């Protein structure tokens with residue numbers, strides 16, 4: 001019997017290969033850089049399963065090039081790179097990797113929040129550049145975190161994990177979401193507010209929504225105009241949720257204190273991008289889930305999703321479960 005073919009779009013942790021090896025023929029784009037689109041379109045021609053990353057656009061063009069595809073498995077929790085409706089229309093289940101990266105991403109969010117509040121990037125440059133002559137009463141003054149107000153936009157898995165850490169800093173926790181999170185309200189004393197209140201009252205604003213039409217450029221010029229001049233913005237969700245030009249203006253003109261970004265629009269940000277020249281902006285290269293354990297677990301779940309899809313079983317983590325209702329109906 002011929003074995004199913006799986007295409008993996010990047011070098012990923014070995015754990016994925018351990019799960020799949022005895023069940024499928026695996027072909028991998030064995031590189032740390034993304035597979036060029038024209039090669040991807042050729043490689044999926046005989047693929048039964050696709051294990052891809054957030055850097056690959058899975059759209060009608062790709063699906064047309066992959067007539068045998070039975071499953072698309074994203075090694076990420078976010079799936080805005082995938083045309084899920086088109087996959088569903090074609091009866092293809094789509095998998096993602098929720099939960100296992102929640103704590104790592106919340107940790108990174110806090111690393112960014114603290115570093116931006118206390119101007120750590122500027123402080124490191126200051127020492128490296130040999131400018132550290134003495135203790136300075138007015139040197140590199142930042143913002144207090146302990147006891148401040150944090151505003152969390154998107155109180156899902158990661159938003160809630162960020163809020164848990166905020167409890168340890170004795171913070172007042174505000175949140176906004178399209179639905180109430182009563183568990184977070186009960187456990188953490190988080191207070192549900194409208195966006196305006198969150199923007200006006202928060203000392204720290206941190207974004208944890210998925211990217212969808214309602215969150216695209218949610219943080220725009222009008223939003224920045226409502227923030228405190230001492231506010232710190234953190235984005236570890238998706239770049240396009242923040243309007244980059246509006247952010248640049250707000251930082252440059254001192255309308256907010258600082259920003260720290262794990263994700264950008266465009267992504268990657270070119271090395272000569274004006275945002276990177278600003279002392280009050282800190283950017284890291286989308287490393288929210290980048291710990292050894294987390295990436296191993298993401299690879300494992302992504303592979304288990306592929307395996308289930310190849311066998312015609314329900315994916316352990318499926319973003320379009322309606323695909324099964326269609327099949328049953």
Ligand SMILES: NC(=O)C1=CN([C@@H]2O[C@H](COP(=O)(O)OP(=O)(O)OC[C@H]3O[C@@H](n4cnc5c(N)ncnc54)[C@H](O)[C@@H]3O)[C@@H](O)[C@H]2O)C=CC1
Pocket residue numbers: 077078079098099101102105153154155156157158159176177178179208209210211212214215236237238262263286287288289290
């Ligand atoms: N920087 C990184 O490396 C990582 C980034 N992410 C991003 O974080 C996102 C969130 O992940 P999870 O917490 O696991 O997802 P989740 O689905 O548990 O939480 C997302 C929350 O956003 C809310 N939401 C959606 N639209 C909204 C709107 N217009 N206004 C307010 N709230 C809205 C949802 O109701 C939900 O509660 C992912 O979709 C992904 O894009 C996730 C992991 C790592």
Ligand SMILES: O=C(O)C(=O)CO
Pocket residue numbers: 054075076077078079101288289
């Ligand atoms: O999982 C995601 O959505 C990421 O952004 C990377 O872990």
